[in-house]
Amino acid sequence: MTARYPYGYGRPPMMLSLAELEQRTNWRLLHPEFKRRLIAMFDAAAAQGRVLGLGGGWRSSASQEQVFLARHQQVLVGGCCVHNGKRWKLRKGMAHAAPPGRSWHEGHPAFDNLALAVDLIGDWDWSMANCARFGLRHFGPPSTLKEPWHYQPLEVPAARSQYSGQKLTVWQLPEQRRTLRLGDSGGDVQIVQAVLRDKAGQVVTVDGKFGPQTEAAVVNVQRFFQLPVTKVVDPATWAVIDLLAAQP
Numbered sequence: 001m002t003a004r005y006p007y008g009y010g011r012p013p014m015m016l017s018l019a020e021l022e023q024r025t026n027w028r029l030l031h032p033e034f035k036r037r038l039i040a041m042f043d044a045a046a047a048q049g050r051v052l053g054l055g056g057g058w059r060s061s062a063s064q065e066q067v068f069l070a071r072h073q074q075v076l077v078g079g080c081c082v083h084n085g086k087r088w089k090l091r092k093g094m095a096h097a098a099p100p101g102r103s104w105h106e107g108h109p110a111f112d113n114l115a116l117a118v119d120l121i122g123d124w125d126w127s128m129a130n131c132a133r134f135g136l137r138h139f140g141p142p143s144t145l146k147e148p149w150h151y152q153p154l155e156v157p158a159a160r161s162q163y164s165g166q167k168l169t170v171w172q173l174p175e176q177r178r179t180l181r182l183g184d185s186g187g188d189v190q191i192v193q194a195v196l197r198d199k200a201g202q203v204v205t206v207d208g209k210f211g212p213q214t215e216a217a218v219v220n221v222q223r224f225f226q227l228p229v230t231k232v233v234d235p236a237t238w239a240v241i242d243l244l245a246a247q248p
Contacts, residue, residue, distance in 0.1 A: 005042050006053025006121055013053060013121055021054070029058035029107060031114040033168040034153055038118065040173045041134040045126055047176070048235040052122040055149065058115035059105040067097045095147055104152055104160050111168070117152045124148035126239060129246035135171035180233035184210040192233055192241055196221065199244040 004015040007024065018039065021027045027035070038054070045052035059067065068083065071094040079087040083099035090096055100106065107113035120127060128138045128148055139158070140148030152158070155166045180189055190208035197204045202217035215231050222229050225240050233241065 003043065003046070005039075006051055009055055009121065026057040026059070027054055029114055030118065031111050031116055031153075031168060033170065034114075034116055034118075037134045037136055037153070037171055037173070038151075041127065041131060041136065044130065044134075044174070044176075045123060048126070048239040050123040050126045050239060052120060052127055054118060055121040056119040057105070057117070058107065059103070061100045061106055064097070064103050064106050065100040068099050071095065071097045096145055098160065102160050104156065108160065108163070110163070110165070116156055116168075117150065119147075119149045120151055121149070125243060127151070129242045133174045135173075177238055179235075180210055181231070182210055182212070182215050189214070191245075192218075195241050195245045199247055200224075 004017055005021060006013040007016045007021065007027075008014050016024070030038075042052050068088075071091055072081070072083075072088040073091050075087050075089045077087065079089040080096070081088050081099055088099075097103065104117035105115055107115050124138075124140060125148075128140045131138050131151060132154065135154050136151050137154050137158070138148060139145045139150040139152075143158075153168055155168055157163060157166075177188060178184075180192060185208050187208065189210045190206055193204045193206040193208070193214055196202040196214070196217045197206060200217070200221050202220060204214055204217045218233060218237065219229055219231055221227075221240060222231075222237060227236050227240065230237070
């Protein structure tokens with residue numbers, strides 16, 4: 001069965017195959033390595049029962065200016081940025097947009113005029129907790145921009161104006177994690193045990209062996225988060241483990 005990905009801001013969003021996504025300009029004009037990482041993250045989210053897809057991606061300079069002008073207003077002094085020799089401040093209730101020529105949503109000459117920023121739809125809590133594993137950064141809290149929907153590659157600076165020659169290389173994507181159950185052992189079991197102990201308050205020995213004590217802790221977490229009580233660390237339980245691990 002061909003995977004399909006949420007796309008756009010409709011309610012519900014369209015569900016497109018990868019081939020259909022490639023026909024959309026705002027996806028097609030993203031850097032290919034960036035797209036590879038995004039698809040891997042979308043697939044991992046879907047495997048854990050989460051919804052994650054593309055809202056917006058590449059923008060032309062003209063469309064970036066439209067977004068900027070819609071979100072900012074001209075002021076005589078102060079403001080947050082300068083565009084066309086004038087000062088601008090953010091309109092109340094709006095999310096910041098960089099002036100044209102300063103956004104990674106626009107194609108950059110050093111990257112074959114391809115873009116390196118997207119706005120995602122779906123489960124932002126999951127994507128913020130997991131994006132670093134896929135070589136991506138988010139702009140949700142604690143970022144001052146507070147945009148949990150906005151994602152870029154880790155290698156490039158947050159602000160395009162700070163770019164100094166970084167390149168995108170092939171990111172080593174995480175392997176699909178196995179379902180853990182009574183009798184299993186290994187480093188992944190140890191990771192789960194540490195999260196259960198340190199972030200979920202469970203009495204668990206971190207020894208890498210999935211015994212009755214670990215199983216009981218998994219059941220407690222599944223019940224607390226209203227998951228099916230499977231007694232195993234399945235995709236839905238891994239998602240909770242990831243969210244707990246991301247907590248400070």
